[in-house]
Amino acid sequence: MNVDQTISDLSTLPVGDRLRVVHAIWDTLPDDVDLSPSAEQQAEMDRRLAAHHADPSTAISHDEMMRRIEKRR
Missing domain, CATH: 1.20.890 (cAMP-dependent Protein Kinase, Chain A)
Structure with a gap:
């Protein structure tokens, strides 16, 4: 998986779809991750x-x- 290419591909999606991706990724973060x-x-x-x-x-x-x-x- 090429992260830069994935980000480039995602940037072409409509805003609503990109927000769905952001939320989905956010939900996968472990509870103990430091978000300070x-x-x-x-x-x-x-x-x-x-x-x-x-x-x-x-x-x-x-x-x-x-x-x-x-x-x-």
């Missing part, structure tokens, strides 16, 4: 949270986020 963010990911989340605390007006509500996502479909 890497140090770099944690640092980025901390940076974004600090930026939000410094200027909360830059955030949008959950409803607004969902409206924007639906608008793109």
Whole structure:
């Protein structure tokens, strides 16, 4: 199995089918797998949270986020 070719093939599927594949793969992960963010990911989340605390007006509500996502479909 060539993983790069499989990923390339999957990328041609409609979004809904790709999401089904993501969910199916996610469901195969063992319960004891470490899903903690890497140090770099944690640092980025901390940076974004600090930026939000410094200027909360830059955030949008959950409803607004969902409206924007639906608008793109």
